[in-house]
Amino acid sequence: MELGNDTRISEFLLLGLSEDPELQPLIFGIFLSLYLITVCGNLLIILATTSDSHLHIPMYFFLSNLSFVDICFISTTIPKMLVNIQTQSRVITYTGCITQMFFFTLFAVLDVFLLTMMAYDRYVAICQPLHYMVIMNPRLCVLMILLSWIMSVLHSLLYSLMASQLSFCTDVEIPHFFCELNQVVRLVCSDTFLNSMVTYFTALGIAGSSLTYVLYSYCKIVFSISAISSAQGKYKAFSTCASHLSVVSLFYCTSLGVYLSAGTTPSSQASATASVMYTVVTPMLNPFIYSLRNNAISKALKRCFGMETVKGPLIPG
Template sequence: MESGNITGVSEFLLLGFSEETEVQLLIFGLFLSMYLITVLGNLLIILAFTSDSHLHSPMYFFLANLSFTDICVTSTTIPKMLVNIQTERKVITFAGCFTQMYFFQLFAGLDIFLLTVMAYDRFVAICHPLHYTVIMNPQLCGLLVLMSWILSILHALLETLMVLRLSFCTEVEIPHFFCELNQMIQLACSDTFLNNVVMYFAVMFLAGGPFLGILYSYSKIVSSILGISSAQGKYKAFSTCTSHLSVVSLFYCTSLGVYFSSTATQSSHASAVASVMYTVVTPMLNPFIYSLRNKDIKEALMRFSEVAALKGPVVLGLKKCP
């Protein structure tokens, strides 16, 4: 295959999952449904936080940011795939591919940092309850989210610039449903040693580091809960972090599952199918986990729906007035 300058590549082909028409229609309906559920579910979490003063606390502030990030993660990949299926074209432009790769890296990294910050918030709430409001003040919460954004932006920019320096073959087919970093590096015709080094170090420090931080936070949380004498106190303390623990477990288990499955099978198609778990399924399930396991969220959503129901007749009544 002829190799050429990076300026000679104007577009890439996203192969997706299947070329059969019946399967394509099934995939379109399935992914459209999952995308709409993800956006609607996470928007409800954000609306509950913004409209209900009872939820104006650090934990729900971080949760609203996580919901926004989950919407952005899926919005960087799913709409383009749906458009390609609808138009029966698998083409994505050079600029579009690198833009998609940059924003996916940004929001995926932000997801990891926010989960870590939320683990720290639960650690302070359970292990240092008397100092919680002092430690988790609005300034610190804002700073933690800002630092998460800055680190994610810098990491995504570094990875994207590192791939931009590579040369690609004149015809590039990506065996995935979006421009994934590892796939892009594998398709390059030039030397990718430096890219692999940067990518593995980034995974180790920006994914492994936060994961160790989450494990440390929950080890302290568990030891503090075990020190509580009453069974009711233990249940109440642990119930405040079960939702977050479920989301963390789902995110990291699916991510590790994708990594090990792609390593074992060496199949790009299998990796694309497995990556659906953490890029689509996990953001879709997060709102359900938090709403079903969190009493405050359920009450806030009920109050929000009651207010919306009351405003409807009032607006209709005003329209009927001459």
């Protein structure tokens, strides 16, 4: 490996969650189990929403896309971590590190956009129910997904290109289980002011505007639900939002908690451990939240596996 104060290094070293050799088999078993649970759970959501014609509505269209993105999101980090543990190697190539940063940022930003679109869908469904199918038409839904992909790719490409222009020092050890942007930038010898400003303002713009809109949407939703006279009507209206609200809270609380505490956390290893919450735990819990709190998903899964007999017509929503 050629080391020096330039970008011609060939590889980095991922230190992982622990350097203790005795803990490696345990870490491997735990994260392999979490990865398989996440992939299988999200595949079941995709299967249920695509195979059941009663779920071919915007709400479940966005949900199936979220499940697909969550599978890709966790697949950018965990497989490489498992391979490194199994081969007892910590090496990731320079190209592999930049590529991992690109796809990690891509799917993280897509998660943000999808959660925002799902909040808009719930806002229209509850605050403007008579115009729901007109506003949330298939063309608009596909266009929203397409625009979110384009914006996410451009955002990730900007980060990756800026990272590829940095000059690295001889220390190439990353105290993380994947090439996390902030940890990689700390290995740079050149001035990182421009990178830091671009990263800060773009992340603040995307995450901040998304969170602001989600909060605004739910304020309007709560106001609309409070105007419903019957208690049963209020419960049915809120139950359609409960799963999404749970996922939004889990995603933002864990990710913001990690990055807001990054400056006060003395140990980078502790930051890596905390990152497990939004990179692994959140994608794993999403299918459980939607399947347990959503009767339509549960029934669709039962029908997929022949566990429920359909008696009479079913009405979506």
